[in-house]
Amino acid sequence: MLVGLLIMSLVDRVILSLMVQPLRDTFAISDVQFGLLFGTSFALLYGLIGFPAARIADTGNRKRLILYGALLWAGCTVASGFAQSFGQLLILRAGLALGEAAIFPASHSLVADLLPRERRSLAASIVAAAPFLGVAITYMGGGFLVEAIESHVAAGGGGGLEAWRLTLILAGLPTFVLALLFAATFTEPARRREAPLISERSATNIRGMVPFFLPLVVGAGAPMIIAAGYAAWAPETLKTEYGLSLRAAGAWFGIVAAVGPIVGSLLLPELVRRQKDRPFVEALLRVCIVAVVIGMAIFIAAPLQPEPAVLLIGYLFGAILMFGAYSTVIVSMQYIAPQSFRATLVASTTFIGSGIGLSVGPPLVAVLKEQFVGTYSDALVWTAVLAGLISLAAFLVARRASREL
Numbered sequence: 001m002l003v004g005l006l007i008m009s010l011v012d013r014v015i016l017s018l019m020v021q022p023l024r025d026t027f028a029i030s031d032v033q034f035g036l037l038f039g040t041s042f043a044l045l046y047g048l049i050g051f052p053a054a055r056i057a058d059t060g061n062r063k064r065l066i067l068y069g070a071l072l073w074a075g076c077t078v079a080s081g082f083a084q085s086f087g088q089l090l091i092l093r094a095g096l097a098l099g100e101a102a103i104f105p106a107s108h109s110l111v112a113d114l115l116p117r118e119r120r121s122l123a124a125s126i127v128a129a130a131p132f133l134g135v136a137i138t139y140m141g142g143g144f145l146v147e148a149i150e151s152h153v154a155a156g157g158g159g160g161l162e163a164w165r166l167t168l169i170l171a172g173l174p175t176f177v178l179a180l181l182f183a184a185t186f187t188e189p190a191r192r193r194e195a196p197l198i199s200e201r202s203a204t205n206i207r208g209m210v211p212f213f214l215p216l217v218v219g220a221g222a223p224m225i226i227a228a229g230y231a232a233w234a235p236e237t238l239k240t241e242y243g244l245s246l247r248a249a250g251a252w253f254g255i256v257a258a259v260g261p262i263v264g265s266l267l268l269p270e271l272v273r274r275q276k277d278r279p280f281v282e283a284l285l286r287v288c289i290v291a292v293v294i295g296m297a298i299f300i301a302a303p304l305q306p307e308p309a310v311l312l313i314g315y316l317f318g319a320i321l322m323f324g325a326y327s328t329v330i331v332s333m334q335y336i337a338p339q340s341f342r343a344t345l346v347a348s349t350t351f352i353g354s355g356i357g358l359s360v361g362p363p364l365v366a367v368l369k370e371q372f373v374g375t376y377s378d379a380l381v382w383t384a385v386l387a388g389l390i391s392l393a394a395f396l397v398a399r400r401a402s403r404e405l
Contacts, residue, residue, distance in 0.1 A: 001182035002107055003130045005070050008175045009100045010134025012077040013042065014231050015171050018142045018250055022164040027086040031370055035363035038232045041090040046097035047355030054105040054347030062106040063188045070179035073099030077172030081165040104131070104350050105343035112334055112342060113189040120334050121269055128327035129265035135231060136258025143235075143250025145170070212401040213337075213345060219288060219394035220329035221352025223322035225387035226299055228361030229380060230315065231257070237376035242308040252308075256316040264291075264324020269331045284332050285399045288325040292395060295321030296388030303377035311377070318384075322391070326353055361387075 016023070016038050023029060029037070056065050076095035083089040107127050115123050149170075150163040158166055234257075238249035268287055275283035295318045302314020330349050337345045361383065368379035 001178055001185060002066070002110070003126065004178045005066065005103060005175065005182060006107060006127065006130035007134040007137065008070075008178060009073065009103055010131040011138045012073060012096060012171055012175060013100065014038075014135055014138050015077075015142055015167065017232050017235055018138070018146050018246065019164040019167065020236050022162065026162065026164070027089070029086055031366040032363055033086070035232060035366040037086070037090060037093060039228055039358035039360070039362035041093040042097040043355045043358035044097070045094045046101050046358070047351040049098050049101040050105065050347040050351050050355065051344065053102040054343040057102070057106040057109040057343035057347075058341065061188055062110055063183070063186055065102045065106050067179055067183050069099040069102035070175055070182070071099070073097075074172045074175035074179065075099075077175070078169050081161070081168035081172075101347075105347040108330065108333065108346045109343040110189065113192050116192075117335070121273060121331060122266075124331040124334050125266050125269050125327065128330050129262040132261035132265065132323070133258055135261075136254045139235065139250040139254030139257055141254075142167075143247040143254075146250075147247055211404070212398055213348070215394040215397040215401065216285075216329060217345065217349040217352050219292070219391045219398055220326045220349050221357060222387045222391035222394065223292065223295070223326055224353035224357030225361040225364070225390075226380075226384050227261075227319075227323055227353075228357040229365040229383045230361075232362035233365050233376050233380070234315070237303075237380070238308055238311070241375060241377055242311070244308060252312055253315075256312050256319065260316045260319025261323040261327070264320040264322075265327035265331075267320065268324035268328040272328060272332065280332075280335060281402045284328065284336075285395055285402060288328060289392065289395045289399070291321040291325045291328075292388060292391045295319075295325070296384060296392070299384035299388065300381050303380045322388070325391070 016034075020034055023034060023037070053065065053069070056062075073096045076092045076099065080089055080092045080096075083092060104127075108124060111120060111123050111127055146163065146167055149158070149166050152158060153161070153163045153166070161169075230253075234253050235246065235249045238244045238253060239246055242249075244252070268291060272280070272283045272287050275286070278286070298314050298318040299322065302311050302318065305311065305314075326349070330346055333342055333345050333349070364386075365376065365379045365383055368382050369376050373379050373382065
């Protein structure tokens with residue numbers, strides 16, 4: 001049930017990207033306003049609430065935290081279908097963020113207490129990969145759902161509601177069911193006591209770890225600017241610039257949006273683990289730096305090609321590398337983060353990734369397209385340049401700081 005809730009958190013978060021034109025028509029909004037609706041209105045509260053939610057996950061009852069958060073975000077998703085203004089939709093997106101802020105750090109905190117350290121890597125990788133599966137389900141099934149609802153409404157169904165409204169109402173209902181099943185079947189585990197895989201001096205000196213952990217989470221989170229930019233605009237790019245239908249654009253992007261990040265979330269942590277001849281932190285940073293360099297080059301080159309297949313294949317391999325680095329850092333928190341701050345450090349990474357990534361990525365692509373480069377594909381290129389350079393620089397700083405641990 002927990003994995004199902006993680007998946008639905010992304011379904012409810014990204015479903016708006018399949019309804020760009022209907023939202024433009026209903027509320028007369030620009031691309032920049034849509035970027036703010038899709039990203040910034042969600043990300044601001046997601047980032048702010050993530051830290052107190054993570055502290056609760058580090059010290060309090062995680063089952064109740066996840067349950068209440070899921071009920072809140074499901075309610076906001078359903079209520080979004082009844083929004084009567086752009087402002088109301090912004091507020092409900094902020095409520096969605098408030099509910100979702102708890103589940104990711106709380107889930108990683110639970111992994112640490114449900115499994116011993118030697119069995120934890122795969123479970124943490126699955127938790128890290130599950131949200132990407134939610135993105136895939138949204139794009140692969142969402143296009144069919146939206147078109148089916150549009151046909152139903154055009155035939156006189158829907159009770160007078162527009163198709164996009166019915167889509168949001170239906171999207172929120174599964175979360176209610178999963179939340180209630182989670183409440184009925186899950187038991188809060190006892191907390192384990194163990195030392196992290198860094199020096200004892202560093203583990204007890206939280207302030208002394210900041211020069212290492214801060215650039216580490218920035219390096220991991222910056223590629224999610226690319227993820228958020230693609231999540232908001234890739235279906236529209238494939239439809240308007242490459243001539244695909246909404247159904248085809250959603251289905252094909254959904255496949256690569258699932259396979260790439262999920263493979264990266266499982267593969268890159270394993271590459272770190274297999275470097276037994278190196279200290280864990282050194283192996284982690286080595287994998288992440290190489291992944292970001294190659295991934296950035298792929299994300300820059302792919303949108304410049306004229307064929308949609310090249311863009312999609314480029315996203316696939318770029319996502320394996322760059323989004324895999326994000327997940328690898330989160331998984332590694334199971335081993336290098338002090339237990340009392342593990343969920344907080346996961347929340348810091350997701351704040352940079354989901355919080356700042358969603359705040360910056362969607363509106364950045366829109367601004368670049370409208371004010372500078374003229375096309376979504378060129379805007380995605382420059383977004384990759386910016387995010388990739390930030391990530392690479394941060395990982396290099398973390399590598400230097402790691403020598404003091």
